[in-house]
Amino acid sequence: MGATANAAAANDLVSQDEAGRHGLLRVWFSHIQVDPARHEVSKWTLDKNQLFALTTDGSVQAVSAETGETLWIADIAGRSDSTSGMAVNSQYVAVLSGSRLHLLSRHDGRLKWSRTIGSATIASPALSNRHVYVAPVTGCVEAYELENSDRSPWQYQSIGRSFHGPASAGKVVSWPTSEGYLYVGSLNNPKPLYRVQTNDEVVAEPAAQEPYLYVASLDGHLYCFHETAGNEMWRYSTGFPIADKPAIAGDKAFVVSKQPALHALDSSNGRGLWHAAGISQFVALGSHYAYGLDRRGTLVLLDKESGSLAGRIATSSQVSAIVNDQSDHIFLVTKHGLVQCLQEIGAAVPIRYRPTDKDKEGAEKTDVSAENPFEEGALPSAADGDSTRDALEGTEGEDPFNATEDEDPFF
16 A cells, blocks of 8 residues: 555545544454455455455455454456456355356355346345345346255346345345336245335335335335335325435434435334434444444444434545444444454443344244235235335236236236
């Protein structure tokens, strides 16, 4: 790293003195191995106790989220290939580069398999315990088996083109299309469940906290749907388009509008609690404060109950954050590979907002495909509004809304 890069990194690093003045401790900092003159980190992913960085030169680096220690580095793409994105589950890391899909061991980064997919994609894949989902721009979503990559993929042709990748959340996988639909399917047993349509496109990944799915739309609303049934439970209007994934931490939902402003809601009923102007990214929720980032890279501390300003820590416009609704840790990063972790002083044990793998073991034994969320009386429909929910009953490769007049695509 050259002198200029070193100076920039020093400016981006929060000092222990500055952190301490705001009740924070810089737990660790580290650098991803990337040549900042030619390449950068294109995607960061946090999953439980590990961070994963995907670089534009086709490498993946796994870092301990607790210590900053590098766990492994894997080169998976040719230097001339462009990486589209990655996804992580408890066992694997899936990476798309050009028209190839690579599956790595999460434990050590070793390549399990690599194969060509139907056509190139421009977005990240999604992972379940059994399949990896990809969404080519054609709108035909494909699911490849993790343990049998040679088998022909499951396919489903949705209406519209896909410029954003599929996303796994809770028990479902979802993917938006250019026609304004968000399709939702069973995660571990590929099968479309329903589709919803809002007043504008959905370009951000949904978030989940069982049994609900939280969907942000360019129409300015955050919607809450029942995860497997698709009934709208509530909606909240920010008044401005929403293009970023919402965050669900504890009993609060956080969403950033393009105004920009950070909105805090009661996640159970959508009641607005407060909003803070000037925040362009949600960062984390601690014991005392909610943390956000403004467009200048300033870390902003907000009282978690009222949203009132409690402090600011300046860095630079090069700094962004990994949105963390899994714990109270603050992860600040740059595209040149600097990553640092901060937490509130006195927080000896991290606050966890997501169940552990052990907690999920019992729940995963119940397959979504065995449920019938559309049976009569399952859930009330939304009283009125502009979002729609359609139950899907199509077979592999078909869109039930292309049915003939004699066919009824609804339950």
